[in-house]
Amino acid sequence: MSSINSLQTLSSLQVGGRTYQYHSLPKAGELLGEINRLPVSLKVLLENLLRHEDGDTVTREDIQAMADWMINRHSDREIQYRPARVLMQDFTGVPAVVDLAAMRDAVARAGGDPQRINPLSPVDLVIDHSVMVDHFGDAAAFQGNVAMEIQRNGERYAFLRWGQKAFNNFRVVPPGTGICHQVNLEYLAQSVWAAEVDGQSWAYPDTLVGTDSHTTMVNGLGVLGWGVGGIEAEAAMLGQPVSMLIPEVVGFKLTGKLREGMTATDLVLTVTQMLRKHGVVGKFVEFYGDGLADLPLADRATIANMAPEYGATCGFFPIDEITLGYLRLTGRPAEVVERVEAYSKAQGMWREPGHEPVFTDTLHLDMNEVEPSLAGPRRPQDRVRLSDVPKAFDELLALQTSAVRDVERLEDEGGGGTAVGGPSAEVCVTIDGEEHVLKNGAVVIAAITSCTNTSNPSVMMAAGLLARKAIERGIQRKPWVKSSLAPGSKVVTDYLERAGLTPYLDQLGFNLVGYGCTTCIGNSGPLPEPISHAISEHDLVVSAVLSGNRNFEGRVHQQVKANWLASPPLVVAYALAGDSRLDLQEEPLGLDRDNKPVYLRDLWPSNAEIAEAVALVEDSMFRSRYADVFTGDEHWQSIAVSGGDTYNWDGQSTYVQNPPYFERIDQPIEPLQPIHQARVLAVFGDSITTDHISPAGNIKSSSPAGEYLQRLGVKPEDFNSYGSRRGNHEVMMRGTFANIRIRNRMLGGEEGGLTIHTPSSERMSIYDAAMRYQQEGTPLVVLAGKEYGTGSSRDWAAKGTNLLGVKAVIAESFERIHRSNLVGMGVLPLQFVNGQNAPTLQLDGHEVLDIPGIDDNLRPGQILKIKATRSNGQQIEFEVVCRIDTSNEVDYFKAGGILHYVLRELLAEGK
Known part of the structure; x- marks a missing residue:
């Protein structure tokens, strides 16, 4: 800890029998000016700067700029922020550990000590994204899925066990424990962190970055953190x-309260829609107002979780009595709770009734106005009133039908495509020996899944209560619905059993399938063969309903084109209805044993019933489940660990390979060069997500990645998912831009990861084209529209782009994390200006592009001029802004990426 004598902010705090050192914000305010009404989230940043002031990375001017923010309510000042810890999940964590292992190899090759590569901050990796819903609807589903998870991921898990042994400050929460964000909320987070430094106890805000967009969920606990x-x-x-x-x-x-029958999901979808409409990309959102006094911590966490969906960096809730109550409920030690209260009150970070900080801008919601809602069918910010879901589906179906006509036109012109069933397509299918009719709009997946809602006892109990009422009335889920229950922690299982609700969920097919992200990340598993066959043969447009936070195209399941985010009780209701074209507020879900119609209103539990069930949740459940959270079951403990300071790479592994990033790390940095005679790899439209760029779900056998795995002897049934193979760059670079729903305008908007190689005009996969361009020595660019890279904080969306030879991405706007990732991998993000884009400039992807001005004098936000030469020889020029936003990022980009920069610094220090 740096001593900040110049600001005289050092102070001490007595909590119980311990004295904590800390940097006092009230003392800082005496020297800097009034900061009491600074947003609490910025007070956290201010404290971070006070604690790390060193005159170099953090200066007095940086600290003053935080106080001066009150004047203009914004700032152009760049600061250096140091979070207390790092959170990972296995999809993003495995490639991160692969990078660390590769860095150790590079240090060893350069003659250095590989032990120099070690986390300096505490790192927790929670294995939660690998379980898939292969088995469902019976009591053996959980064990069956766990067995398949271990079988598929043995190589990855052995690698992580090596990392747990080899690296300091690195802990792994084994599979089958829960979702990283719920484990963080219920166990890892402390709200106010404590550490021993040079024999003294220090207290400071709990802060973190996480390798998952929904790291923001912990903002509900007063912890400042976001995804990177x-x-x-x-x-x-x-x-x-x-x-x-x-x-x-x-x-x-x-302000206000939710009305009878409204859920936290209804609230969060309303908040998401309002904030996305307002525009909060790159901004903090801080919640305040007297309505917080009655807003449970789980509801706050639900809202904070969705920050990526409303576009904000974070969605922060200050600490108050609700926070302390949750810390006690989840079994935090009494000394932690006391420290949180004493510190936050001493620092002016405690939420006081009526307190209104100064904000850049404000919005207001009276929670009494919230209506029953879903979001979909393609984006989480597209809130739809429950009664309007049929209309929203029919609008999607009309778009699909229109798209079919366009494809058929392309076929007439020599293109390719497939026909789609008409708006009222109906197919007879045989399920368990009985004939059923499958139609457009059929709900084929109903999944209670994801961190967003399974952290919330009120909506989970509501789902169980609705299931009980349904069984009591004698109605069942429809046979074509694949139903599943994947809680975010084992505590959910405990309280559902305590409330006596598990048997009813089981009877409706919502048996436990695993403790992990499952359907929300695309691990929904295969549909039953008759359903899958009918959808494929007749190109039906069917629906999934899930209690998740992401419903982008091709994410939940490749065969499901309409995906709806809903509360857990609505997931159960749609499983009973089996049709997303039903108006659940007016039409019956089904007939009871007396052949009488049963409506949603007949089954929906009252707030009093839900409250009575939630009251059964006890702190002993949390204490018991988290007592040995890092131990794991017999499967985990039986995995053999090999290797020492460096990893013993297995050249035959299809899961973990040594990436090529650091092969030339011992060579001098090459100066930046202009991009000359570049070709366009693809032209994309708006809202290209990281799922489009680097899918996490199924690997098609006919895709470049599928063909690669089959050449190595891997059978299609053993492909696993793209997400599980992120430790193998050979798979991932072949999977880049391979989402079956991505549309390249160079092919008229046809779906699939294809492109046109120029100037040969040959049609091929994007991967094959990129490899040919590399053989030809041709640099590549990608053209895109608004919100490029939205969605998950997926580093492989940038890594794969880099390995394909893409030097720059030119888009109308970028999602925050993906822009940073591109810079971090040495790919230049460039943004159109003056309302221009590829269509207005008539860029069709057949141009040759020259981008001068890229040299060692490159500056943040620099304007560059691009010359485009069309295939007919005509030339145009247009301007773009360099979206390298800070001077640090310039240094990273010059070094070839952020990890290259760090590794070179470490190697230089060791000489």
Whole structure:
């Protein structure tokens, strides 16, 4: 800890029998000016700067800029932020550990000590993204899925066990424990952190970055954290500060209470829609107002979880009595709770009734106005009233039908495509020996899954209560619905059993399938063969309903084109209805044993019933489940661990391979060069997500990645998922831009990871084209529209882009994390200006592009001029802004990426 004598902010705090050192914000305010009404989230950043002031990475001017924010309510100042810890999940964590292992190899090759590569901050990796829903609907589903998970992922898990042994400050929560964000909320987070430094106890805000977008969930506990790419997280754990501009902070005032029958999901979808409409990309959102006094911590966490969906960096809730109550409920030690209360009150971080901080801008919601809602069918911010779901589906179906006509036109012109069933397509299918009719709009997946809602006892109990009422009335889920229950922690199982609700969920097919992300990440598993066959043969447009936070195209299941985010009780209701074209507020879900119609209103539990069930949740459940959280079951403990300081790479492994990033790390840095005679790899439209760029779900056998695995002897049934193979760059670079729903405008918007190689005009996969361009020595660019890279904080969306030879991405706008990831992998993000884009400039992807001005004098935000030469020889010029946003990022980009920069610094220090 740096001594800040110049600001005289050092102070001490007595909590119980312990004395904590800390940097006092009230003392800082006496020297800097009034900061009491600074948003609490910015007070956390201010404290971070006070604690790390060193005159170099953090200066007095940086600290003053935080106080001056009150004047203009925004700032252009770049600061260096150091989070207390790092959180990972296995999809993003495995490639991060692969990078660390590769860095150790590079240090060893350069004659250094590989032990220099070690996390300097505490790192927790929770294995939660690998379990798939292969088995469902019976009592053996959980054991069956666990067995398949271990069988599929043995290589990955052995690698992580090596990492747990080889690296300091690195803990692994074994599979089958829960989702990383729920484990973080219920166990890892402390709200106010404590550490021993040079024999003294220090207290400071709990802060983190995580390699998952929904790290923000812990903001509900007063913890400042957000998602970053694995690349940036690796740099943070190796001692590099997070470079950022002091953010704008939008205040969101909550008043009133939710009406009878409304859920936290209805609230969060309303908040998400409002904030996305307002525009909060790159900003903090801080919730305030007297409505927080009655908003449970689980509801706050649900809202904070969805920050990536409303576009904010974080969605922060200050600490108050609700926070302390949750810490006690989840079994935190009494001394932690006392420290949280004493510290937050001493620092002015405690939420006081009526207190209104100064914000850049504000919004207001009276929670009494919230209506029953879902989101979909393609984006989480597209809230739909429950009664309007049939209309929203029919609009999607009309779009699909229109798209078919376009494809058929392309076929007439020599293109390719497939026909789609008409709006009222119906197919007879045989399920368990009985004939059923499958139609457009059929709900084929109903999944209670994801961190968003399974952290919330009120909506989970509501689902169980609705299931009980359904069984009591004698109605069942429809046979074509694949139903599943994947809680975020084992505590959910405990309280559902305590409430006596598990048997009813089981009878409706919502048997436990695993403790992990499952359907929300695309691990929904295969549909039953008759259903899958009918959808494929007749190109039906069917629906999934899940209690998740992401419903992008091709994410939940490749055969499901309409995906709806809903509360857990609505997931159960749609399983009973089996049809997303039903108006659940007016039409019956089915007939009871007396042949009488049963409506949703007949089954929906009252708030009093839900409250009575939630009251059964006890702290002993949390204490018991987290007592040995790092131990794992017999499967985990039986995995053999090999290797020492460096990893013994297996050249035959199809899961873990040594990546090529650091092969030339011992060579001098080459100066930046202009991009000359580049070709366009693909032209994309708006809202290209990281799922489009680097899918996490199934690997098609006919895709470049599938063909590669089959050449190595891997059978299609053993492909696993892209997400599980992120430790193998050979698979992942072949999977880049391979999502079956991505549309390249060079092919008229046809779906699939295809492109046109120029100037040969040959049609091929994007991977094959990229490899040919590399053989020809041709640099590549990608053209895109608005919100490029939205969605998950997926570093492979940048890594794969880099390995394909893409030197620059030119888009109308970028999602925050993906822009940072591109810079972190040495790919230049460039943004169109003056309202221009590829269509207005008539860029069709057949141009040759020259981008001068890229040299060692490159500056953040620099304007560059691009010359495009069309296939007919015509030339145009247009301007773009360089979206390297900070001076630190310029240094990273010059070094070839952030990890290259860190590794070169470590090698230089060791000489």
